[in-house]
Amino acid sequence: MNSDELKALLEAVQSNQVSIDEAFHSLKQLPFQDLGFAKIDHHRELRQGYPEVIYCAGKTPGQVKSIIELMLSRGNNILGTKATDEMYQEVLTVSDKAVFHPLAKTITIQQRPPIQSSTYIAVVTGGTSDIPVAEEAAITAEILGNQVKRVYDVGVAGIHRLFAHLELIRGARVIVAVAGMEGALASVVGGLVDKPVIAVPTSVGYGANFGGLAALLSMLNSCASGTAVVNIDNGFGAGYMASMINQL
Amino acid sequence: MNSDELKALLEAVQSNQVSIDEAFHSLKQLPFQDLGFAKIDHHRELRQGYPEVIYCAGKTPGQVKSIIELMLSRGNNILGTKATDEMYQEVLTVSDKAVFHPLAKTITIQQRPPIQSSTYIAVVTGGTSDIPVAEEAAITAEILGNQVKRVYDVGVAGIHRLFAHLELIRGARVIVAVAGMEGALASVVGGLVDKPVIAVPTSVGYGANFGGLAALLSMLNSCASGTAVVNIDNGFGAGYMASMINQL
Amino acid sequence: MNSDELKALLEAVQSNQVSIDEAFHSLKQLPFQDLGFAKIDHHRELRQGYPEVIYCAGKTPGQVKSIIELMLSRGNNILGTKATDEMYQEVLTVSDKAVFHPLAKTITIQQRPPIQSSTYIAVVTGGTSDIPVAEEAAITAEILGNQVKRVYDVGVAGIHRLFAHLELIRGARVIVAVAGMEGALASVVGGLVDKPVIAVPTSVGYGANFGGLAALLSMLNSCASGTAVVNIDNGFGAGYMASMINQL
């Protein structure tokens, strides 16, 4: 409920169009829907074209289907993250437009025509093993209506590969830098461009990597300005943040 | 050196205006200046109005003065972070325009007229102890030419204080959320606005806070989309990132 | 053995009703029973209506059955935590009153009529993935004779969902707040109510969550007064503590 709606409600009370009891309950109401095991939040869909997002991990295929079924009726795009093929099969029974992206482990349903921005987001990875996380970021950004350019396997061990794509990376409005191991990619990219960099540490590596901690700490301590970090392996978060920035 | 300059250089070689040896050295050259103990990077100042930044920690007052003296001649704004009053006294000997912000521990020198953006950045803190880090972010953003609105001491322990300023926070183009202890402010703000949130964990707290680790982990695991994190107590990094986003 | 019993025993010695040797052994005796692999502690059952609790993890189905069989004869309610369906099948062979709660992974046997308190405990979760831990807390509290009200999936990413149930939460005598990821729920609830909050971090999340560490540290550093924390995923501990407080 925004300020205009609040004032309208109060005016309706003043003019007796709305009773005090009704207003009392409206003022406590907020836009979500109760499925029992989940409370679907329609807050963000109010903005036209914004997809609804489901974090599928820890839900049964049936629950994922039920939630998506409910969302479908609103006509928005839909994004399911950390999904499985089994969930996808269930979702297909309620929408044949559903697409499964196996690397990114995401389900997307495009119900509205894509509103492509003229600017683009660059998604860059250090190695090939970082691609699944990068794809989660890229597909998240795409379903949110952004143009995405992928630059994969350009880590600092062979830094000339990065330089060969520097023009493309510099042309982006915002950059998502995905890297495991020592995560130096984020610092190097951050030092070469003047655009915001969303750094995504991945859990790729072994030994003193400690499940992505090495890359995480590296990125948090980046000596390059204009870098901020999301959780380890959180491609979705990076794609969402990049989209927010790209669409400002 | 951008593409146009590279092509211009090659044309000069072709037309013998520039010798091969000169070109050879130019192609290896990049714009920095060597002070012996430091290599000043003028790369970013090339963009009009961008200030030059010095990380003062670990430098002597004399070194800080020398670096700033060199920078002054270029006519840009100057920002010194993690500075002391003693450093400031030295800097005053080369520029009486220098201002010291004791809470933020920064020195600023405004040489160009401020280019205020119409949009603004909101800097929000959980408690009063988080203010020094917030001020570092706010002053960084201001010297970079942004309008900043401060909303301090609105942590989640008394969440009504936050709600009283929600309209102001929602009006910002980008939000810097600064909090120590459990750092829940970032998640709550992130859940209430549809703007990018730069979360800054602070080392405020004690016991199992572990120097800001609690707030850092909390912010990295935020269940609110559209949040990215900088290093503990890194107000400068947040202000810089917010400025980049605000000026897109 | 309480003070009255101790005095009675000494009087019996003085009056020669009890020999010194008998007294000597009684004074060393305490109420437990030895099964070889386990020493069943009947200490707490002495209080009428209190259930006996078995931590089933790490025990064989046969061991669980044996322990429960022994307990059944005392007529008390029984609670088995961290149980499996396989254990439940074994237990059914000695008591057809046994109920298995698959989400909470608990077995309960209600032998005494429930002594429902008029006050209630609110069990609140941040997300749907926190429900198994919340159910362990809720069922523990119920078998201990408490009324429980569940408020699930009201995390701070959509804080209006929490506010919609605030009245119910504020009406509780004690609140169990269950959350993974950044665990901000505990602070927000703690800041909104004036009742004791038992915070339960869960291991829900990934990356820099580190198996629940993020939520644990967040909750320990909560800026809201009136909050105390139990171990990660320790729904039983929270339910037990909440029951103790509710029944004061």
Place this chain on the structure above:
Amino acid sequence: MNSDELKALLEAVQSNQVSIDEAFHSLKQLPFQDLGFAKIDHHRELRQGYPEVIYCAGKTPGQVKSIIELMLSRGNNILGTKATDEMYQEVLTVSDKAVFHPLAKTITIQQRPPIQSSTYIAVVTGGTSDIPVAEEAAITAEILGNQVKRVYDVGVAGIHRLFAHLELIRGARVIVAVAGMEGALASVVGGLVDKPVIAVPTSVGYGANFGGLAALLSMLNSCASGTAVVNIDNGFGAGYMASMINQL
């Protein structure tokens, strides 16, 4: 603002006693007061007799005095934690009733007659070095209107000292167990009583104690039911939680 007040406000709008604009602002208003550097939260004082609490660490003596001066006018009891003698000298200039507790590092001002509960809270420590944290808990509980009994230096290395005071501990309505080093006191007390135990790890110790981490982990993993934990050295939090429980 509670439900009655909300309805009253809406009725005033309906009857035109309050303009829509006034109502609009009231609905956003909540009871706090802005000192510039701090927003004093009067929310909790609304309940009669409840003291106002200031976390003094990180504030100047002048700021502490200003905040307390403002609070004094409301006639409530006042508690300042993590205070210094220097702060106390400042506070004396605005209230000669102020008392400084050097061990607990707290300032208290008793403005209302104490409302002593008939039940009591037992505050127990493992060693003498844990006493400052215990005193912070005890004085917090006392200014909140509770009777407190102290049982200090009864750690498990000489467990007979604990047993000698067991009757007193068992007579409490709630127990605060304060211990550093290995923190075993909480488990032992928890195993001997049937009352809620608030465990407070302290940073007392050295080496692999890691600033209280050993005691913290020990208490979180306590095998005794009915125990919950607050942050390391958080005597205030424990006293506040114990008071909440004791006054139910």
Place this chain on the structure above:
Amino acid sequence: MNSDELKALLEAVQSNQVSIDEAFHSLKQLPFQDLGFAKIDHHRELRQGYPEVIYCAGKTPGQVKSIIELMLSRGNNILGTKATDEMYQEVLTVSDKAVFHPLAKTITIQQRPPIQSSTYIAVVTGGTSDIPVAEEAAITAEILGNQVKRVYDVGVAGIHRLFAHLELIRGARVIVAVAGMEGALASVVGGLVDKPVIAVPTSVGYGANFGGLAALLSMLNSCASGTAVVNIDNGFGAGYMASMINQL
């Protein structure tokens, strides 16, 4: 030193090329045998009755059999730790005296008559889940020729169970205290007896237990004198150390 070298050395003594003292020192040197993938160390077996120990983890059943076969010829007792039933089946093909202890996951072969000491070692556990580690300690101590008394499931949550066996524990020459969760057992036992206590943290527990870290730190910080700690789950190490002490 192989047999050729031994002969050469003795010939040198005979011919006065090497003094008796020099030969004496040479003869104490270096008795081991090379299997290619392992160098069997016969150093300790020289002391009569001392068993040879194999750490079976990470070896194939065939390798375990080969090593044991080689050892058997020397007539000593044999102990294999971290063994599997599959390894045991292989070992049976070379010695029908081999015994497998499934809880302790050890293989023992008693070739010499047991030399029972008159004193005994008490092995004490906090819970039933700690028994496998305790059994590894107990069986290690037994094959090394010690009398062992087991006192299991006497953790501090029901401390009267411990007191009921205190006389037996106090009668031991050295005590092995095995506990997971918060590991308080070691401190409580250490505070009640005047004998050396070898504390063994186990990985039993969950959440903030962190694989035994909680118990480990707890035991290292024990406020009871006369306690030393071995690695998490290292029953063998505790049994070996206890045996060394018992046989002094």
Place this chain on the structure above:
Amino acid sequence: MNSDELKALLEAVQSNQVSIDEAFHSLKQLPFQDLGFAKIDHHRELRQGYPEVIYCAGKTPGQVKSIIELMLSRGNNILGTKATDEMYQEVLTVSDKAVFHPLAKTITIQQRPPIQSSTYIAVVTGGTSDIPVAEEAAITAEILGNQVKRVYDVGVAGIHRLFAHLELIRGARVIVAVAGMEGALASVVGGLVDKPVIAVPTSVGYGANFGGLAALLSMLNSCASGTAVVNIDNGFGAGYMASMINQL
């Protein structure tokens, strides 16, 4: 109170020499003395010749003096650990026999003639910086009536220095191995002798030493059998444990 005393007390009750009330209180009584801020535990002094130990850290010089004054009257030896010269000056006012060991930071008062054991304890260090911790161990062992031989600065970086003293080390009944940095000394000594080794990690080192964590983990994971570990820098604990073993 031992079994004989318990029976004697009960017989006194039976024969009316002791009233029930007196017996009731005696049975709750255990031998400690209450100084207000500390409860002196005389439990262990009951064994002839055993010194009384005060952990001085965190106590005022006056408190240390008061505690020692109380202890002196019992005629036992006294050991104060983690003491300062200032404390020593205070103690001198009540006993001119007091000796201060500045390296070990201990105060000793020898009231009984030393009961030297014929066997000895070897205290070995890796470097010279480990000597203060080693001295705490050595002096603790000496005041407890043990003969101690010191072998300092024989770390594995120059392993020939260790071998030059191997005979002396092997001749000990129990060995205390004190080392910082990587703590390899404990493993090497443990592999060379057949005596119990008490390993003491020290906080000597820098960088990834993390306050002694490196040496602690190294010693806990020692591949040498017959090693147990005490807390970082806990020379007292090692000396006490070694004494217990040496005097068996």
Place this chain on the structure above:
Amino acid sequence: MNSDELKALLEAVQSNQVSIDEAFHSLKQLPFQDLGFAKIDHHRELRQGYPEVIYCAGKTPGQVKSIIELMLSRGNNILGTKATDEMYQEVLTVSDKAVFHPLAKTITIQQRPPIQSSTYIAVVTGGTSDIPVAEEAAITAEILGNQVKRVYDVGVAGIHRLFAHLELIRGARVIVAVAGMEGALASVVGGLVDKPVIAVPTSVGYGANFGGLAALLSMLNSCASGTAVVNIDNGFGAGYMASMINQL
């Protein structure tokens, strides 16, 4: 592109043999090849005889085959690390010279005649469980053209086994010391030789080993000069580094 090539290119521009556009693209070009999912870096193969290395973990057998197929045509030796037998079967279809080393989990293809150095690298392990990591180092060094001598199972628990091979170890030009558990081997070897030691911590161990952290910290804190460390279980990295040093 080295300096000579750069000058040659510029001369070609000057003489109009190469157009400006061609030069522009060449200057951005660097030698790698794009497979879509991976960018093969031929940079290092330019040096004669240098093998090409594939990190196989996280790739499908088909991807490994494709990459190797591409590499084969260049005639270099090939090394695949962290490979599986299933990958090997795929690789056999494109090269029957491929060899699989099951312990080291590496695939090698020797296309050029081996260029054996006269000096050798010694690869030393503490235990038999460290052999797989040691083999990865040894095979890496061998395919890179080095002579390798293996000395396995000579850990410090039986230090005489190490001394028996000391002459061979001292004869090496560089030593790779591989050890898990407490990792003391690196310090002991480092103290006995005057050659560079590359220390490889392994994850062998359990409990407070924390996946190799104990050995890692131990090696980083080694008191022996001339030691540097690679990641836990990183046999390849150690073999590569040792080869670089050996071939200087």
Place this chain on the structure above:
Amino acid sequence: MNSDELKALLEAVQSNQVSIDEAFHSLKQLPFQDLGFAKIDHHRELRQGYPEVIYCAGKTPGQVKSIIELMLSRGNNILGTKATDEMYQEVLTVSDKAVFHPLAKTITIQQRPPIQSSTYIAVVTGGTSDIPVAEEAAITAEILGNQVKRVYDVGVAGIHRLFAHLELIRGARVIVAVAGMEGALASVVGGLVDKPVIAVPTSVGYGANFGGLAALLSMLNSCASGTAVVNIDNGFGAGYMASMINQL
């Protein structure tokens, strides 16, 4: 082995009691000198020109002087690390050739003419704050007889500064890369050169840097081959290792 023993050994050779070979082996054994608080190891000085090294931290100025005085008589070069100016003043009283390097905190005494190698070691730093650690490495390498070239303040945030010196770096025989914060320098340098890189993490940074842990983990996980790591801030260790490699 002292001089008497040396004479005795030589007499035995002369009289044919000991063979030349035996004497040869004896003479390689055990040269150290006992100062009481330290055992000076002359083992390494036997190689001509090798300096003797003292780790001064934790020693008194007097002890440092005594050790150096003893060493001076042997005519070798001397290196004291982690020294203070106060120590230097003491050392000046025994040698006026002593030089103090305040940034590197080292004392050097050049007694032999420097034996400069023709090859050189490059010491590279990320920032100016890393210079003290780099200087410790450089001066260590120089006193050990190496030519050193310094390239400071070329971190990846302005990567063109690094490229401007790439030729010099590539010309080195071995490279020492010193960096704090995220430590990406080591990976970038390692990816650009084909020489062994010794990476030195520094504790420069703040927040989630955790005293150098971020740089340490980053360097251990470097995706560039040919890199090994020494302890945080261990400039001496890196310089020593680099010297060993350079002088092969």
